[in-house]
Amino acid sequence: MERDTILHRVRTALGRTANEAPAEPPPVYLRVPDWSLEERIRRFTEALEALGGRVYRAGGTAAVQEIVWEILAGRSAIVSADGLSGIPGVEGPYHDAARIREAASRVDAGITGAEYALAETGTLVLLAGPAEPRLISLLPPIHIAVVPVARLLANLDELLTKVPDPAAQTSAMVLITGPSRTADIEQILIRGVHGPGEVHVVLVDSETG
């Protein structure tokens, strides 16, 4: 069997025997900077806007609706979860895969939440789940994410401290850092190849008041 052949070859090459436990791996290397909330907001905004994304601050749910409505400017959208329905032109949430795929292929914008955001790199962290289908942040040309500021972590290292094994929570964790881009033709930067060419992030203050 291929499996046994390969494992046998590997073991023989390494001079190891079956069931031989290795020494401990090197200790993990994680560095979490101690940044205040304001510092994290400033860095997140700078990092994402440097990539061509846009960052907004909202005081509460009503303000979020207003900002999203302005971003959409009459364009159509699908929302991944409850809470943002009610804006004119926004449909969803849907809980059926085929319907999600159909709508997400048709509308201009996908509106999602985000489990976390990472200040250092301007990154959104989305975990696929009942309230977060994979395709809403992917198929439409515009992605709008609504993230409570309390979810703004310093960096990747802090994310992996809080979520040491993403597989325990979801089959798909995706980190999104700015708009889809390519430089495959003459190294010229072009946004919006396969994923959204526009990324808007609304940071919501103190959602619990």
Place this chain on the structure above:
Amino acid sequence: MAPRVSLFVTCVVDQLFPKVGIAMADVLERAGCIVDFPEGQTCCGQPAFNSGYRDEARGMALHFLDVFRDCEYIVSPSGSCTAMASHHYAELFHKDPARMDEVRRMASKVWEFSRFLTDVVGVEDVGARFEHRVTYHDSCHALRELGIKTPPRKLLARVDGLTLAEHDATEECCGFGGTFSVKFPTVSGGMVRTKIDSIARSGADTVVSIDSSCLMQIQGALSRAGLPIRTMHLAEVLASR
């Protein structure tokens, strides 16, 4: 006490650039060293080693160890040949623990000329005068195997009348690579043309390095391109007054 220096001049200097060896001896003596030249020295074995002839290289390394066994300091006008003796001999003898002790002892005594001046003799101003606009070429083995970046620049900075104008590709290889330039003459030629383009942009009239083989390659391309820029080994600049 004055350091006792044995010159390891390298084949290229012995055969093609003998004045570099003499200039090095002059500068070392002016800096207070007692200089000798072990006549039994030949080649460090790098060309054989780099060409995959390890047995042949090993024989030459043994000869090198014999010739320089009792020296206090071994100083060479080449980063590349220094690195062969100080770094690569270990790869030739790693299966021979008895010999490895000797290799290690010797490795600690081999110095590249510019670093020997700044780090062992502790001198930066050797009293030289050279009224030219100079650019410095970082030879790869000196830079990446020996980590020599500042010693030649410190020495050049203290030469009267000299202006240092760095070229943008100072850390880029000149394309010599020993037998590489023979096996791949056209690739090597392309590389050195990129190098001299950068040198020409610096506006320097003289290219200085601590490896004569790089300088031979660069000079050959400058001459072919008809550019009025000359090459000089650091020792020759430091010997000027």
Place this chain on the structure above:
Amino acid sequence: MPIEQPAKIDQTLQDANLQLAIYSATGRLMAKRKDAISPDVCPDYQDLRTQANLVKKHTIENLDYYLEIVEKAVAARGGKVVYCRDATEVADFVLKLAKERDARLLVKSKSMTTEEIDLNERLEHHHLEAVETDLGEYILQLAHHKPYHIVAPALHLTRYDVADIFAEHLSAERETIPEKQTLMARVALREKFLAADIGITGANFVVADSGAVVVVENEGNARLTSSAPPIHIAIAGIEKLIPRAQDLAVFLRLLARSATGQPMTVYTSFLSGPRRGGETDGPDEFYLVLLDNGRSKLLADKGKRESLYCIRCGACLNHCPVYRKIGGHSYPWVYSGPIGAILSPQFMGVTHDPWLPFASTLCGACAEVCPVKIEIPRILLELRGEVVAAKTREKSNRWERLAFRLYAWAARHPSVWSAMGLAASAVAPDVPAMLNRGPIADWLSQRDLPPLPPKTFRQLWREREGTGVR
């Protein structure tokens, strides 16, 4: 004497437009990397390299252990690990699955491992349509080219080349504006994503204890490939394992910064198994193909097994003065540049392209920028020794060997050595006339020789000592 080498080398050197394209593209990537690792934005860059090297070393040296871990973890998440010894076994697996599921259309995201095994050609041979979806790879697939660079596969093509390729294959108007060309590809490929039966991705990392693959990209095609079709197959070399998800903090940082100078690539997908209960979309089936294809053979060589630490960032290509002259298509295999020069001889045998380990000045720029600290020049030197040994066994290369033996013999006999030197100096005035033939003539085709001095250093030194002049 010039070593036997591909004609592609001189063709590339003589193509001025291509020279400029390679030089400027690699130069731009070098500059971006330099900014991204500068101490003000990445103060612990050297510590990250050390950590990455240690983690890779640990994983590779205990690879069988981690393979068994990942196998269990993938199964626990509802996926399946498929071991394949070679290219044929991968193709057979995909073909069998496609037949069982009645699949006709496959979409693929960029993967050097699948390039290594010519997967597309093998599938197409059995009438399965396999579409590359990374923009660069899509262009190459239409034009039937091999990737020119690990990270920038279509580096050798201009917008005008792309216009010709699209006009021919997409039966569209000739379009030379890169934005519009990109949009054409987006439209054509979007259809494929939504219709595909199987999505095939590579894996930048396989996280052992999570049973997950990590795929990094900028375009979004890998996300689509792994999310839209009902089946996701990830194909990875067995060396891609890392022990824990937390190790990604080090590797993701190093990969993006070394490859394109980005702090993070646009998308990083961490995928473990098929869609779970409650999740609304995603594939129903997940397979992780772990490919050997010669890797286990490399592991046996302690001095060179670190070649398998490579994370395919391409930094060594960008910084290699030889790659920057000869380009990606001069190399014999899909892996080009310095990493290709050490991988190809080990995978294909040192006698396959004996010139390759010699096509380096050993300048060390590759090792200086390698994020996992592979000692490429040292490995090249070892491979050179192996080429010479193999040629000795084959009894070829007689003259070169004889020359090196003579030269080594002379070097151990100082009186012979210095006599040879004196003889050379004596004939110095006649040398130019002797140089019209042979290797020296090739050398002189590129540059001038210095005038030979009339006396050697030895002679000058004796005179200096004799006169007592200081």
